[in-house]
Amino acid sequence: MRRAPVSTVLVAVLCALLAGVFGADPGHARDRLVRADDGARVVTEQRVGPRRIDLAIASPALGATVHVRLLTPDGWSPGRGDWPSLWLLHGCCGGYTDWTTYTDVDQLPSLRRVLVVMPEAGAAGWYSDWWNYGKGGAPRWETFHTTEVRQIVERGYGAGGRRVAAGLSMGGLGALSYAAHHPGLFRAVASYSGTVHPLLQVPGGLGPDWFLDLDRRQGVDPYAIWGDPVRQRAVWAKHDPTLQAGALRGLPVFLSCGNGRAGPYDPAGERDPGEAYFEQQNRALADRLAALGSPVRADFYGPGTHAWPYWQRELHRSLPMLLSALAG
Secondary structure (H helix, E strand, O other): OOOOOHHHHHHHHHHHHHHHHHOOOHHHHHHHHOEOOOOOEEEEEEEOOOOEEEEEEEEOOOOEEEEEEEEOOOOOOOEEEEEEEEEEEOOOOOOOOHHHHHOOHHHOHHHOOOEEEEEOOOOOOOOOEOOHHHOOOOOEHHHHHHHHHHHHHHHHEEEEEEEEEEEEOHHHHHHHHHHHHOOOOOOOEEEEOOOOOOOOOOOOOOOHHHHHHHHHHOOOOHHHHOOOOOOOHHHHHHOOOOOOHHHHOOOOEEEEEOOOEOOOOOOOOOEOHHHHHHHHHHHHHHHHHHHOOOOEEEEEOOOOOOOHHHHHHHHHHHHHHHHHHHHO
16 A cells, blocks of 8 residues: 655644534634624734734625724634724724834833734725615614624634724714613713714814815715715714713723824914814713713813824823723
């Protein structure tokens, strides 16, 4: 009888060992670990840095394949676990790599024992299941994040049940909206220059039309997202954290924003009307939460525009609150 080549024997032994660990078919067993209940699944997994892993997820909620970046903690390994997680949500016109591109998040010692989850949310997805003129359907960003991504990172990548969230601009709205819509999902939330009161109309100034114009510039039909701010006001109100503040009662919340004038990270004479508008929104939410007796920490730091250096600084300032909530 002819002997099998040594390489063939080694492959057979390796497969047997894998079968003992993962089951008869390790590929399929691993695949089952990284599926959500609705069939969302990881189609590729790529290590792009010492602690960075990019997942491509085929999502029924979106009808597309999109990415999530993970920043893994010290001692992490694939599979089930109980790591606390920080969800970092990007802003409008950005993407899932923004936090690792523009901030020092992967260098912070305080996050070496935390799984950081940074999902794609569309350039102007608004962290929402779109209204689509009353028809619903894709894209359903909220379902993608709160169900599909959550189940996948819990089943295949070691995330436990202790979660906090932080986001900038559009991502600030997302973190607060998800917390309001899904009580218990997050233990604390931080928003940096967040769009937290999209229905706010400033007399003689900005209002909901600002959002509609922004969506148009991104090539998105603005009325597909939440509809018309007057005729579909109830849909807008559902995604307005200030009007949903009652559902945030008791949740530790960090809010920060500049006033749109040139700050320490801006050229002299810089002016940012959008940031000034967001400060008014954030002050309205802070006042509403305070009136409800809810724990809110506000850092309205004065001069500053809608820019990454401020958001990195505010991430640092908010981390003690967020990490305390994870430890509790």
